[in-house]
Amino acid sequence: MPLNKAIMTQIREAARLIIDSKYVTALTGAGVSVESGIRPFRGPGGIWTERGEPPMDGYKRFEEDPKQYWEETLNPDRRSGFGDSITAARPNSGHLAFAELETMGILKSLITQNIDNLHTKAGSRKVLEIHGNRLKLRCVSCGKRFPREGFKITTLPPHCPECDGIVKDDVVMFGEPIPRDVLDACQTEATKSDCMIVAGTSAIVYPAAGLPLIVRNRGGVIIEVNPLESELSKLSDIVVRAQSGESLPALVEAVRKLF
Numbered sequence: 001m002p003l004n005k006a007i008m009t010q011i012r013e014a015a016r017l018i019i020d021s022k023y024v025t026a027l028t029g030a031g032v033s034v035e036s037g038i039r040p041f042r043g044p045g046g047i048w049t050e051r052g053e054p055p056m057d058g059y060k061r062f063e064e065d066p067k068q069y070w071e072e073t074l075n076p077d078r079r080s081g082f083g084d085s086i087t088a089a090r091p092n093s094g095h096l097a098f099a100e101l102e103t104m105g106i107l108k109s110l111i112t113q114n115i116d117n118l119h120t121k122a123g124s125r126k127v128l129e130i131h132g133n134r135l136k137l138r139c140v141s142c143g144k145r146f147p148r149e150g151f152k153i154t155t156l157p158p159h160c161p162e163c164d165g166i167v168k169d170d171v172v173m174f175g176e177p178i179p180r181d182v183l184d185a186c187q188t189e190a191t192k193s194d195c196m197i198v199a200g201t202s203a204i205v206y207p208a209a210g211l212p213l214i215v216r217n218r219g220g221v222i223i224e225v226n227p228l229e230s231e232l233s234k235l236s237d238i239v240v241r242a243q244s245g246e247s248l249p250a251l252v253e254a255v256r257k258l259f
C-alpha cells in the first residue's frame with residue numbers, strides 16, 4: 001500500500017526531529033515482527049488469544065520445580081509451533097531500516113520487547129532484548145546466556161557450564177524479574193536519549209513502557225510509528241500512522257536527504 005500524503009508529511013517531520021537530535025534510540029514491539037509472520041501474543045490471531053494466557057505464576061513454578069518446567073518445554077505435544085516460526089522468520093523492511101539507521105551513525109541503540117532475534121538477523125548490532133531471546137538460554141545464577149542450538153542437555157534441569165546454576169529459556173516469564181544487566185542498560189540508554197522512535201508497540205507493558213517517559217521527562221522527543229492509536233500517542237511529538245515495514249524505509253530515505 002503506498003503511503004498517503006498525510007503519512008509522508010509525518011515522515012518528513014519525523015526525519016527532521018531525528019536529524020536535530022544527538023542520541024536517537026528505538027523501542028520496538030510485536031507490531032514490527034508481525035510483517036515477518038511472527039504471531040503476536042495478544043489481539044486478533046494471537047497465540048494467547050487462541051491458547052489462553054500462560055500462567056501468571058510461571059516463574060514461581062519454574063523455581064519450585066525446574067525439572068518439570070524442562071519436561072514441559074521439551075514435550076513436543078505442548079509446543080505451539082511458535083519457536084519454529086521464529087527460526088524460519090526473515091527480517092522485514094522495518095528491521096532493515098533500523099539496521100541502516102544504525103549504520104548511518106544515527107541510531108545509537110535499539111531496545112526491543114521482541115524475542116525473535118530478527119533485529120540482530122537484520123544487522124542491528126546494539127540490541128537490548130528486554131524480554132530475552134527465544135534462541136538463547138540463560139543461567140539464573142550468573143546470568144550468562146548460551147545459544148540454544150548446540151547447548152548439550154544431559155540432565156534435567158540443565159546446569160550452567162560456568163557456575164553450575166540452573167539454566168532456563170532466556171525469554172522472561174510471567175513473574176520473572178527482567179535480568180538486571182538488560183534493565184540497567186535500557187535505562188541508561190533512555191537517559192542518554194533525546195529522541196526515541198517507538199515502533200509497533202502499544203507501550204503498555206512495564207518496564208518497557210516507562211522508557212519513552214524517561215526520554216520525555218528529560219526534554220527529549222518521541223516519534224511513534226504505529227498504525228493504531230496507543231497510550232503513547234498523546235505523549236508523542238510526531239505520530240506516523242502506518243506499519244513500520246512500510247513507513248520506516250521511507251523515514252530512512254527522508255533522513256538521508258537531510259543528512
Ligand code: ZN
Nearest residue numbers: 139142160163
Ligand atoms: Zn551460571
